Amino acid sequence: MDYLLTEEQKMLKEMVAKFAREEIGPVARENQEKGIFPAAIIKKAGELGLMGIAYPPEYGGAGMDYVSYMIAVEEISRYCASTGVIVSAHSSLAIDPIFRFGNEEQKKKYLPDLCSGRKIGCFALTEPGAGSDAGSTKTTAKLVGDKWILNGTKHFITNGAEADIAIIFASTDLAQKTKGISAFIVEKGTPCFNVGKHEKKLGINSTSTTELIFEECTIPKENLLGDLNKGFKVAMTTLDGGRLGICAQALGIARASIEDSIKYAKEREQFGQPIAGFQAIQWMIADMCTEYEAAWLLGYRGSLMKDKGLPYAKEAAMAKLKASEVASFCASKAIQIHGGYGYVKEFDVERYLRDAKITEIYEGTNEIMRMVVSSFALK
Ligand SMILES: Cc1cc2nc3c(=O)[nH]c(=O)nc-3n(C[C@H](O)[C@H](O)[C@H](O)COP(=O)(O)OP(=O)(O)OC[C@H]3O[C@@H](n4cnc5c(N)ncnc54)[C@H](O)[C@@H]3O)c2cc1C
Structure with a gap:
């Protein structure tokens, strides 16, 4: 579907594909097995302009569009879904809210380091008791003099x-639930702000998934991001863009599953012929390709709408819903096509299935995506 892309987007795709194939692919399996954060790759991604693709050069970004950003996340995730989500969480979830809701001083202070990848960002909305129901946030922020105190x-x-920079959502008025949540920028090293438990996971094992703990943590008054008590809108708007990033991550996993399956089906012989000659295998590959292209078009539409400044919440939810289920479907079929070899770690396809599952869960589970889509359909 490259015919839908501009010359600039095609060039970017080629450049990122080469980087991913030559530098990310060779270390992906070992990094995932050992749970190593790919720091050198992220540094190089920053040098290539991939950590702030869709943001203006005046803030250190590459000045491209969201379609380009999705292309890059897909190409990276084709070889390593962990690296894909590291880039996606950093860009869509940390840079984007500062770019969209920050004042000029905040943008000048934080964006150049984030867009260049010199600093890493994260987005912290979820709490043990507030997942899908993010409005039940129990973390609080209280203004005392000219400081916010977070707990x-x-x-x-x-x-x-x-992360060097964390976007934190905290209640500034517990009684108001979603209308009493505000967003804050918190810098690493702030006293009484600590990283807690590191989760052990099914997949995306080169990423860290941690607790962030605030105990009477004091930050300057000017670190409020956006308006007081309007943080829930910051979070929801940010997640719309983030869902397109997860769509791109899922597309990368689906494509990896398809490409590896086609290669294997042509090489593996049973009953005296390549298994690609069996209709059962051909049909699985046909279904995988069809589902992938349908998901790609939904993702492309969503990012095009975002680039045009149109409302795209429904389209982003549809794209993430479809692409995540397609990633799991394609990864499962890839294992089937590989037979027993698909189930063992000699091939990458078992990792694709483990990585795919999370795309159905984070940045809003697929049940929540269906709620978003149906809320538009039934309006
Ligand atoms: C690896 C990983 C990385 C993550 N990264 C981040 C991050 O960077 N920042 C961040 O803030 N969060 C992050 N999350 C959190 C993630 O977004 C949440 O896990 C997710 O939103 C679901 O919340 P929950 O886990 O509390 O599940 P719950 O909300 O408890 O959901 C449990 C089940 O109930 C269903 N359910 C809940 N409510 C409804 C409803 N109203 N109708 C129908 N079904 C419903 C859900 O769909 C799900 O099937 C991450 C999670 C993981 C596992």
Whole structure:
């Protein structure tokens, strides 16, 4: 579907594909098995302009569009879904809210380091008791003089261990629930702000997923991001863009599953012929390709709408819903096509299935995506 892309987007795709194939692919399996955060790759991604693709050069970004950003996340995730989500959480969830809701001083202070990848960002909304129901946030922020005092625990935070800049959502008026939540920028090293438990996971094992703990943590008054008590809108708007990033991550996993399956089906012989000659295998591959292209088009539409400044919450939810289920479907079929070899770690396809599952859960579970889509359909 490259015919839908501009010349600039095609060039970017080629550049990122080469980087991913030559530098990310060769270390992906070992990094995932050992749970190593790919720091050198992220540094190089920053040098290539991939950590702030969709943001203006005046803030250190590459000045491209969201379609380009999705292309890059897909190409990276084709070889390593962990690296894909590290880039996606950093860009869509940490840079984007500062770019969209920050004042000029905040943008100038934080964006150049984030867009260049010199600093890593994270987004902390989820708490042990506030997952899908993010409005039940129990973390609090209280203004005392010219400082905010934060108390509470966030959990399951991607890039939590590495992040230099964290976007934190806290209640500034508990009684008002979603209308009493505000967003804050918290810097690593702030006293009484600590990284807690590191989760052990089914997949995306090169990423850190951690608690962030605030115990009477004091930050300057000017670190409020956006308007007081309007943080829930910051979170929801940010997640719309984030869902397109997860769609791209899922597309990368689906494509990896398809490409590896086609290669294997042509090489593996049973009953005296390549298994690609069997209709059962051909049909699985046909279904995988069809589902992938349908998901890609939904993702492309969502990012195009975002680039055009159109409302795209429904389209982002549809794209994430479809692409995540397609990733799991394609990864499962890839294992089937590989037979027993698909189930063992000699091939990458078992990792694709483990990585795919999370795309159905984070940045809003697929049940929540269906609620979003149906709320538009039934309006
Ligand atoms: C690896 C990983 C990385 C993550 N990274 C981040 C991050 O960077 N930042 C961040 O803030 N969070 C992050 N999360 C949290 C993630 O977004 C939440 O786990 C997710 O939103 C679901 O919340 P929960 O786990 O509390 O599940 P719950 O909300 O408890 O849901 C449990 C089940 O109930 C269903 N359910 C809940 N409510 C409804 C409803 N109203 N109708 C129908 N079904 C419903 C859900 O769909 C799900 O099937 C991450 C999670 C993981 C596992």
